[in-house]
Structures are given as C-alpha cells and as structure tokens.
Amino acid sequence: MSCRQPTRRKFLQTAAAVASVPYVITSKALGQGDVPPASDRIVMGGIGIGNMGASDQGAFLGRPDVQYVAVSDVRESVRKTAKERADQHYKNGDCQTYNDFRELLARDDIDAVHVATPDHWHAIMVIEACRHGKDVYCQKPETLTLREGPLMIDAARRYARVVSGGSQRVLEDYKELVGRCWGGELGEIKSINVNVGPLSQLCNLPAETTPPDIDWEMWLGPAAWAPYNAARCSGNFATDGGSWRSYVDYSGGGMTDWGAHHFGGATFAVDVRELQPVEIEFHNDPEGKHLTFKYANGILLHHNRPKTENLVVEGTPGEKRPAKPVPTYKGEGGIYGDFIHCVKTREKPFRDIELAVNTVAVSHLGTIAYQLQRSLKWDPAAQHFPGDEEANRFLDRARREPWQL
Amino acid sequence: MLSSAFEALKTYDWGTDRAVLAPIDEAVISTRDDEGARRELEASLAAVLGTNVSRDAKDYVCRKLMVIGTAASVDALARLLPEKDHSHMARFALARIPAPEAAAAMRNALGTLNGELKVGVISSLGARGDEASVAAISELLTSDDPQVARAAALALGDIRNAAAAQALAAAKPADPEVMRAVVDGRLACAEKLLSSGDKSAAMALYKPMLGPNQPKQVRLAATRGMLACTGQKE
The missing domain is CATH 1.25.40 (Serine Threonine Protein Phosphatase 5, Tetratricopeptide repeat)
Structure with a gap:
C-alpha cells in the first residue's frame, strides 16, 4: 500500500509490468482534485458481498482514497452485482470476481479486505488474510467461538496488521450515554443492563433443491454439513428462523448479532471494553432467566435484568467524577474512514480486533451460561473456565475438513 | 419421554x-x-x-x-x-x-486416513494442543499431499512446544501455501518461546525469516520478534 511503501507499485520494474502499462494514462490513474493517484490509494477487495457486504462495499467504493478491485462471494449473482457496482463506479471493467476467497487473498496488489460473510467464516478469513499481509475490516460479530478471538488477535499482532471489527453502532448509537458516563455526570459507575437475544438454535430445516447460483459446499465451509435450504443461508437479519443468524452453526443469534452492538456500547459506556468478565452469574428467577457479568474492577453488566430497560446505567447519584477524554474515530468517514486512516498510519482502529473480541466474548460467555443453566467463572488471561471441564467443552468446535484456523 | x-x-x-x-x-x-x-x-x-x-x-x-x-x-x-x-x-x-x-x-x-479426513483429524489434534501427537504430525510435514502438509504445519503452530518448533524449523516445503503455514507455525512457536523467557531459542527461529525471499509481513514479524528478544522496542 502506497502510503506505507510509496514505491511499491513501480510499474516499470519488470517487462511484465511494462506490458501492463496502459497506452493512455487517464486522469483517474494520475489523480485529480481530491482524488489521489491510483498508486496512492488503498487497494481493496471484499469477501461476502451480500447484505452487509454490499453496504460495506458501497462505503469503501465511495472513498477517493480506495481503489476497489476484487470481490469474492459463493453466489454467482452476488459476485456479478458487486462487480457491476464497482465497475460502474470506476467506469471500467476491472473488478475481478472470485468464488474462492483464497484466490483473492493470493493477490499481492491488494492491501486490505473487508469480510462480511456469515460468522462461521470470519476467523478463518481474518487469520488467513493476516497471513497474506492484508489489513482487514471484519463485520460483527467477529467470532463464533471463544477460542477464535485470541487467535485472530494473535494473527493481527503477529503480522502487524490493522484489523477492525465492524460495529458502527458502538460509537454512533450510544454517544449520549457514553458522554454522560465518561463525562463523570453519573459519578462512580456501578452497573449497566443490556437486553438482547435470542440465542441461536440448531437448524433442522428440510432439504431443498440447491440453486445453481450458489456453491453450497463453500457456503457451509467449516460448518457441519447440511442440505441447502433458502432460510438456512438467507442473509436477512432475522434471528427467529428466517436466516443464518438464527442458527448455531453459523451465528450466536441475536445474542451475538445485536449483542455486538449493545454489549459493545455498554462496555464502552462503563469503560470495561478492554476487559473480559471474570464471573457470570446465572439467575433463574420467576420473572425469567437472566445473567450478571462481573468484571475484576467491580463493574456489573446485567443481561436481560427483569423490569430493567436496555442500557440503564446505575451510577452514584449526586456524585460527579472528572471527565475523561472519549475515544473516537480517526480520519474522516465514520468507522470505514477510521479503518482506512489506520491502514495508512498503522494506528489501532476504534474497533481494534481486541476490543471487538472482548465484546463478543461477553455474548459467548452468556450463551454458555444459559446453555448450562448455571453460573460460571472465567479466566480472561488463560481464556478458560478454571476447573470447569463441562464449560470448557464449549470454548470451540471442530471445523469441517479441510478448514482449519 | x-x-x-x-x-x-x-x-x-x-x-x-x-x-x-x-x-x-x-x-x-x-x-x-x-x-x-x-x-x-x-x-x-x-x-x-x-x-x-x-x-x-x-x-x-x-x-x-x-x-x-x-x-x-x-x-x-x-x-x-x-x-x-x-x-x-x-x-x-x-x-x-x-x-x-x-x-x-x-x-x-492418522495412520489410516488420507486427504481431507486426515486434514480434519490433524486440525483437531492441533486445536486440542495434543503434545503426544507432535511426532506423528511432524512426519506429515513432508506429505505428498499439500493439504496434509499444510494442516500439519498449522497444527504444530497450535501445539507450539519445543518439539513442534524444532520440526517446523527443519521443514523445507516446496509448496508456497505449505511454506506459508510453516512460517506461521514458526512464528507462533517463537512467540511462545519468547513469552516463556527462552529468548535465544526464539531468536534462532526468527532469524532465518528475515531473508529477502520472505513476504513483507513475515520479515516485519521476524524483525519485531527479534527486537523483542533483545529487549528493544520498535
């Protein structure tokens, strides 16, 4: 990427490169006005260009400092539409399409990728992208299991990659609450409540004829084999059975999907986003099952606390605390601009993968407590449930061959 | 019921x-x-x-x-x-x-399976951190099946004990994707050695990865690792 290595794309270095130089160098290639020359733009590709992926693609395409060159999706029609979107934007036919994301990652000219596949693919793709030297913007929820998170962080740190999670709501939806908490208006913060759900379920939908448009084996990837069913793989946002977000092999359900937003906003507001809980208390009350996450610093994070509204903070009435500066996006253009800015400067993005992993860990820990219907202790440093063989079984799940983290 | x-x-x-x-x-x-x-x-x-x-x-x-x-x-x-x-x-x-x-x-x-099924078992043993499998998995680094060799390299990187590090350091695969996995495994092992205080062993793993034939991100990882071994900040 040119901002780090201004001479990386030396077009005249080799005979092959000479042959690739266009006869007419357009003003777009050279840059004009606010548009940097092609050699100074971040070259990007996208993997999983359905619902959220299309939205992400549109956001990156709209940036003059990005040159969007490739898309990968297991649906032919989605690839075609995504290519048309890019080609229309640049008024050329250059956007390449791939069924297999590994071919996209193998391209040396691509600096960064965005990933918006179903959740069961996220860890594999993010880690593999880091191994290929790409920076990554990954849609939320970034992980499907607890074990995936540290491995994604390791890959990002190992190869010094910029890896951003994808919840724009963490900063944008909860600004007012974050401002009051960080501004000291609520005094010492004791707790916050998050109402979100449901958990995902096992999918047992009947087999339907697989349309020729989709590479079903690649859609399933590391997930357990199952027959095609339109609802099983629909990318709509339903968590009640109408989309992959409802089903345990591909998603944690609303608990992780909206949990990434709500838990992300809540842990930001009460300033525990750099931590993970150390205890999860399971309550089986007449009013319903609910949880209390306890952090080592004493902060409590309630989940679905009866008769409590979403994101209600318990502070210390009458007390004021000194205001702290509130972290925010770098660069221009929201979370996408933050990511691109950090790709250029090598800073950590607002939703650095470690913070994103901490958020989704709350969802996963809560899910395990609900599944086992009991309280748990968690060791964030060791990433396990100390002395709890039953709970530790839920840290990860075997991936279908040949997929591996 | x-x-x-x-x-x-x-x-x-x-x-x-x-x-x-x-x-x-x-x-x-x-x-x-x-x-x-x-x-x-x-x-x-x-x-x-x-x-x-x-x-x-x-x-x-x-x-x-x-x-x-x-x-x-x-x-x-x-x-x-x-x-x-x-x-x-x-x-x-x-x-x-x-x-x-x-x-x-x-x-x-491992001894009876081939192809993708073997890959699956290797990956599960790696994810399990099964040190007793290191010898058997190390032998698979030279498998004719690049899928198997790649899985073995990644699994050894998961297990990342001294024997896994030794096997990965000695591996010289021709297939570029197997090599990428071997390098990733070496880096994982070096990180483990570094965190456990064995800086000289970590340095020995990092050093060969500085070569000009290595991808930029690998040279960067090795440089940062070596700096950490010497106690220097980037």
Whole structure:
C-alpha cells in the first residue's frame, strides 16, 4: 500500500509490468482534485458481498482514497452485482470476481479486505488474510467461538496488521450515554443492563433443491454439513428462523448479532471494553432467566435484568467524577474512514480486533451460561473456565475438513 | 419421554420437528448431578451411532456427546472417523471430550486416513494442543499431499512446544501455501518461546525469516520478534 511503501507499485520494474502499462494514462490513474493517484490509494477487495457486504462495499467504493478491485462471494449473482457496482463506479471493467476467497487473498496488489460473510467464516478469513499481509475490516460479530478471538488477535499482532471489527453502532448509537458516563455526570459507575437475544438454535430445516447460483459446499465451509435450504443461508437479519443468524452453526443469534452492538456500547459506556468478565452469574428467577457479568474492577453488566430497560446505567447519584477524554474515530468517514486512516498510519482502529473480541466474548460467555443453566467463572488471561471441564467443552468446535484456523 | 425421544431418533431427519428430541436436550442438563443417569444417557446416545439412522440423527448425537461424552463413547465415535459423511461430527465430539482416550483415537486414525479426513483429524489434534501427537504430525510435514502438509504445519503452530518448533524449523516445503503455514507455525512457536523467557531459542527461529525471499509481513514479524528478544522496542 502506497502510503506505507510509496514505491511499491513501480510499474516499470519488470517487462511484465511494462506490458501492463496502459497506452493512455487517464486522469483517474494520475489523480485529480481530491482524488489521489491510483498508486496512492488503498487497494481493496471484499469477501461476502451480500447484505452487509454490499453496504460495506458501497462505503469503501465511495472513498477517493480506495481503489476497489476484487470481490469474492459463493453466489454467482452476488459476485456479478458487486462487480457491476464497482465497475460502474470506476467506469471500467476491472473488478475481478472470485468464488474462492483464497484466490483473492493470493493477490499481492491488494492491501486490505473487508469480510462480511456469515460468522462461521470470519476467523478463518481474518487469520488467513493476516497471513497474506492484508489489513482487514471484519463485520460483527467477529467470532463464533471463544477460542477464535485470541487467535485472530494473535494473527493481527503477529503480522502487524490493522484489523477492525465492524460495529458502527458502538460509537454512533450510544454517544449520549457514553458522554454522560465518561463525562463523570453519573459519578462512580456501578452497573449497566443490556437486553438482547435470542440465542441461536440448531437448524433442522428440510432439504431443498440447491440453486445453481450458489456453491453450497463453500457456503457451509467449516460448518457441519447440511442440505441447502433458502432460510438456512438467507442473509436477512432475522434471528427467529428466517436466516443464518438464527442458527448455531453459523451465528450466536441475536445474542451475538445485536449483542455486538449493545454489549459493545455498554462496555464502552462503563469503560470495561478492554476487559473480559471474570464471573457470570446465572439467575433463574420467576420473572425469567437472566445473567450478571462481573468484571475484576467491580463493574456489573446485567443481561436481560427483569423490569430493567436496555442500557440503564446505575451510577452514584449526586456524585460527579472528572471527565475523561472519549475515544473516537480517526480520519474522516465514520468507522470505514477510521479503518482506512489506520491502514495508512498503522494506528489501532476504534474497533481494534481486541476490543471487538472482548465484546463478543461477553455474548459467548452468556450463551454458555444459559446453555448450562448455571453460573460460571472465567479466566480472561488463560481464556478458560478454571476447573470447569463441562464449560470448557464449549470454548470451540471442530471445523469441517479441510478448514482449519 | 426420554425413551420416546430415542425412538424418534430412528426416523429423525432434516425437516423433522426438533421438539421430538427435546427430552434428550433436557436430560443432558438434568443428569448433571446424577452420574448413573448421565452414563446411561451417554451409552444410549453412543449406541445410536452404530445403527442405521440418518446422517442428521448421528449429527445430533455427536453434538450431545460433545457435551457429555467420556472415554466410554470414544470407540463409537472413532469408528465414524473414516466415514466421509460422519468424520467431522465424530471429531466435533472427540475434539472436546477431555479424556485422553479421545485424543489417542484421533492419533491412531492418522495412520489410516488420507486427504481431507486426515486434514480434519490433524486440525483437531492441533486445536486440542495434543503434545503426544507432535511426532506423528511432524512426519506429515513432508506429505505428498499439500493439504496434509499444510494442516500439519498449522497444527504444530497450535501445539507450539519445543518439539513442534524444532520440526517446523527443519521443514523445507516446496509448496508456497505449505511454506506459508510453516512460517506461521514458526512464528507462533517463537512467540511462545519468547513469552516463556527462552529468548535465544526464539531468536534462532526468527532469524532465518528475515531473508529477502520472505513476504513483507513475515520479515516485519521476524524483525519485531527479534527486537523483542533483545529487549528493544520498535
């Protein structure tokens, strides 16, 4: 990427490169006005260009400092539409399409990728992208299991990659609450409540004829084999059975999907986003099952606390605390601009993968407590449930061959 | 109720109402403090794996054995490892059953499986951090099947003990994707050595990865690692 290595794309270095130089160098290639020359733009590709992926693609395409060159999706029609979107934007036919994301990652000219596949693919793709030297913007929820998170962080740190999670709501939806908490208006913060759900379920939908448009084996990837069913793989946002977000092999359900937003906003507001809980208390009350996450610093994070509204903070009435500066996006253009800015400067993005992993860990820990219907202790440093063989079984799940983290 | 759920498993398939199996789901929770009932439930589930039920039914049973399985289920699960339709779900359970017999069963299968099924078993042993598998997995670094060799490299990077580091340091694969996995494994091992205080061993792993033939991100990783070994900040 040119901002780090201004001479990386030396077009005249080799005979092959000479042959690739266009006869007419357009003003777009050279840059004009606010548009940097092609050699100074971040070259990007996208993997999983359905619902959220299309939205992400549109956001990156709209940036003059990005040159969007490739898309990968297991649906032919989605690839075609995504290519048309890019080609229309640049008024050329250059956007390449791939069924297999590994071919996209193998391209040396691509600096960064965005990933918006179903959740069961996220860890594999993010880690593999880091191994290929790409920076990554990954849609939320970034992980499907607890074990995936540290491995994604390791890959990002190992190869010094910029890896951003994808919840724009963490900063944008909860600004007012974050401002009051960080501004000291609520005094010492004791707790916050998050109402979100449901958990995902096992999918047992009947087999339907697989349309020729989709590479079903690649859609399933590391997930357990199952027959095609339109609802099983629909990318709509339903968590009640109408989309992959409802089903345990591909998603944690609303608990992780909206949990990434709500838990992300809540842990930001009460300033525990750099931590993970150390205890999860399971309550089986007449009013319903609910949880209390306890952090080592004493902060409590309630989940679905009866008769409590979403994101209600318990502070210390009458007390004021000194205001702290509130972290925010770098660069221009929201979370996408933050990511691109950090790709250029090598800073950590607002939703650095470690913070994103901490958020989704709350969802996963809560899910395990609900599944086992009991309280748990968690060791964030060791990433396990100390002395709890039953709970530790839920840290990860075997991936279908040949997929591996 | 539980017996009717097991009866329902005989005809259970994709499209069947999942509610028919709810008594088994409930028994997984309710038998937690009743060792006898838990073992009876496990035996009933494991027995289903040897019968002529649907792939979906066996899939369901493996999911339950992932939660409650012990050494007693290992043989029934291991018998599925060579079966293309069931190998993954057998690992789904075996990979999470803490009994050493579960790892041993997968290790034993390494010698008989090929192709993707072998890749799956290697990956599960790696994810399990099974140090007893390092010798067997190290031999697979030179497999003619690049998928197998790549899986072996990644698994050794997961296990990342001294023997794994040694095997990865000695590997010289020709296939670029296998090499990428070997390098990743070496870096993982070096990080482990560094965090455990063995800086000279970590340095020895990092140093050869500075070569000009290595990708930029690898040279960067090796440089940062070597700086850390010498106590310098970037």
